[in-house]
Every structure is written in structure tokens, then in C-alpha cells.
Amino acid sequence: MQGYYNRPEETAARFDRDGWFHTGDLGHFDKKGRLYVTDRIKDIIVLSNGKNISPEEIENKLLQHSDIVSELAVVQDGDILRAIIVPNPDWAGKRSEADLERALHEELIAPYNRDIQTYKKILAITVYHGQLPRNRIGKLQRYKLTPSLSRESNV
Numbered sequence: 001m002q003g004y005y006n007r008p009e010e011t012a013a014r015f016d017r018d019g020w021f022h023t024g025d026l027g028h029f030d031k032k033g034r035l036y037v038t039d040r041i042k043d044i045i046v047l048s049n050g051k052n053i054s055p056e057e058i059e060n061k062l063l064q065h066s067d068i069v070s071e072l073a074v075v076q077d078g079d080i081l082r083a084i085i086v087p088n089p090d091w092a093g094k095r096s097e098a099d100l101e102r103a104l105h106e107e108l109i110a111p112y113n114r115d116i117q118t119y120k121k122i123l124a125i126t127v128y129h130g131q132l133p134r135n136r137i138g139k140l141q142r143y144k145l146t147p148s149l150s151r152e153s154n155v
Helices: 008-014 056-063 095-114
Strands: 025-031 033-042 069-077 080-086 122-127 153-155
Touching: 033 056, 056 069, 056 080, 056 095, 080 095, 095 122
Parallel strands: 080 122
Antiparallel strands: 025 033, 069 080, 122 153
């Protein structure tokens, strides 16, 4: 790649002095030397205690419960992690907002929090009705998310 079209400043910022292109991806190699891309540097959450958190890692664990969750995003809210959750409509049924929050906490968040390091615990949730913002290829636009998208709840 020679650079970004008509964007010389952005091109210069991505190449180091040895000519290596820095994609902004994070990953690791397995024992067989295969590369796994796991996240983007710009998406990493850095808490005040210096801990780095991959929101995508947490989201993938929680999304394994697709019977409960349609989609979700983990965001930083001050010095805690908040999950913005779009409940599965079939599971949510005709539950009230309070019942939805309670059920999401009991069935999704509490089991996750039991088995995770303290700094990765979800301490607040927002139930969101609608679709989370995504770009044209379906990538979550995390920068458009704010904790005040909907009624907020601490867990």
C-alpha cells in the first residue's frame, strides 16, 4: 500500500520510519504461528487504574446468549463498564422495563461477573430498544454510543 488517497497526513501517521504500515489491529499468534486479530487499538478501554479492556472480548462472551440478547455493546461510563443491551424480542416478550433489567442482570450479567476479573465486571446496564449504530459494512460505531441512550440501571 502506498497510502491513503489524498490524505497525506493520515498516511504519514500510519507508516513508521522503516516503512512498516501500522493497521491499528491487535492480535496474537498461536503455537502454530497463526495470527488472530482480536480487536482495534482505538476500541480498547483504559480505566483509571491503568487496566486495558477489550470490549469486543466481553461482548463476544455475552453474545453467546443469543436467546436473551439480539446485540450489545460494552462502553466506558466514568470508571466502570456499562453494557448497552438490545434484548431479543422473543425473550423480552411483554416484560416491563424493570422486569427486563432484573432478568438481564440475573440471567446474563450476574453469571458473567461471577467468573471474571474484578476490573472486567459489568457494573451498569442500559436496555436499548432499536438497533445499535453500525457502519455500512456492519461494524459497530462505538464512538456514537453514550450511556444515556436509554433508561440506565446500575447492577
